[in-house]
Amino acid sequence: MTLHIKLFAVAMQKAGTSNLEIECSMPATIADIKHAVLERCPELDQVIPHCRFAVDDQFATDTTIVTEQSSLAIIPPVSGGT
Amino acid sequence: MISITNETIDTNVVLEAVQDHRAGAVVLFLGTTRSITGDRKTDSLDYECYESMAIKKLEELESIGRQRWDVIGVNIVHRLGHLLPGEASVAVAVSSPHRAAAFKCGQWLIDTLKEDVPIWKKENWSDGTKDWVHPGLED
Numbered sequence: 001m002t003l004h005i006k007l008f009a010v011a012m013q014k015a016g017t018s019n020l021e022i023e024c025s026m027p028a029t030i031a032d033i034k035h036a037v038l039e040r041c042p043e044l045d046q047v048i049p050h051c052r053f054a055v056d057d058q059f060a061t062d063t064t065i066v067t068e069q070s071s072l073a074i075i076p077p078v079s080g081g082t
Numbered sequence: 083m084i085s086i087t088n089e090t091i092d093t094n095v096v097l098e099a100v101q102d103h104r105a106g107a108v109v110l111f112l113g114t115t116r117s118i119t120g121d122r123k124t125d126s127l128d129y130e131c132y133e134s135m136a137i138k139k140l141e142e143l144e145s146i147g148r149q150r151w152d153v154i155g156v157n158i159v160h161r162l163g164h165l166l167p168g169e170a171s172v173a174v175a176v177s178s179p180h181r182a183a184a185f186k187c188g189q190w191l192i193d194t195l196k197e198d199v200p201i202w203k204k205e206n207w208s209d210g211t212k213d214w215v216h217p218g219l220e221d
Contacts, residue, residue, distance in 0.1 A: 008132055009202035010214040050219040054200070057135040073132055073200075079215035080129065080136075080160060080201025081113045081172050081192060 001026055003066070005037065006073040011051060014043045020074075024066075030055070031062040033072065044074075051076050084140035084158045086131060086201075091159050091170040100155025100177040107181035108155075109188045111174040117167035123208040129162045129171060132200040136160070139199045143191055151187040153178045158191060160201055171203070 005020045012018045022036040030053045038045055053060045054073040066072065083099060093110065100108060115127050144156045155177040165171055174191050178184040205213050 006132065008130065008200065009204070010216055010219065013214060047219065050216065054132070054135055057138045059198075071134075073135065075132070075135075075200050076202065076214070077216040077218050078196065078198070078200055079203045079217060080131070080199055081196040 001068060003033070003036075003070075003072060005033070006071075008074070009076050009079075011044060011047050011074045011076050014047055015041045016043075026066075026068060028066045029062060030060045030064045030066065033066055034062070037074070047076065048074070083156070084137065084144055086133065086136060086140075086160050086162060088161070088163045091161055091173050093170070093173060096157050096159055096173045096175050099157040100175045102154045102177055104179060105154050105177035105184075106179050107184045108175065108177045109181070109184040111172075111188050111192050112170045113172040113192065114170050115165050115167050119205070122205075124167055124205050125208050126167070126206045127165045127171070128204045128206065129160075129165065130202055130204075131160070131162055135200050140195070143194055143199070147176075147187045147191050150190070151178065151183040152180075153183050153187050156187070156191070158195070160195075160199070162201070 007018050022040045024036040052075045054075050055070050157175045159173045161171050174188050176184040176188040203215050
């Protein structure tokens with residue numbers, strides 16, 4: 001099925017979009033999603049290893065299960081604050 | 083309380099929210115935008131966030147801070163948008179009956195914010211180039 005992933009900062013810049021569409025069979029884990037993201041958008045290969053993924057506004061791990069309703073985002077290392 | 087704003091941070095307003103007659107200490111931290119990083123000069127910075135998650139993470143930080151330290155008021159304000167050098171991008175204010183708790187809680191809040199709250203900044207360098215800042219991720 002088609003999933004939408006929010007991109008920010010350098011991930012958005014490299015992918016050229018803030019809303020990446022990927023195809024992934026369900027059920028899927030974050031590890032599966034990462035694989036699908038890199039297939040869809042190889043420009044992110046240097047970035048993804050440094051990023052965390054968020055599912056429903058919480059940090060996820062490679063084994064986190066994604067459902068059709070999940071809200072997904074790629075979180076590059078943060079630099080807010082000062 | 084926590085907030086994310088596109089407006090200039092007014093430190094008086096930030097402080098008023100944590101002042102309390104039970105408090106013997108009020109600590110205010112301001113993160114201000116630097117004009118010099120290493121040997122490079124910054125003209126301006128742009129901050130963006132993943133708003134729904136940033137709000138949840140900031141609320142979590144306040145909640146954990148309140149569990150760990152004996153504090154009365156907590157106020158975290160983060161600015162977004164276009165900032166010039168010298169402006170405050172973030173303010174953390176904490177009040178407590180005794181000063182140690184306010185200092186410790188305030189330091190933990192800003193340190194953890196800089197790890198876990200999805201807010202990013204882009205440096206607009208004086209030579210015309212622009213870079214997103216991502217600790218640990220070099221181009």
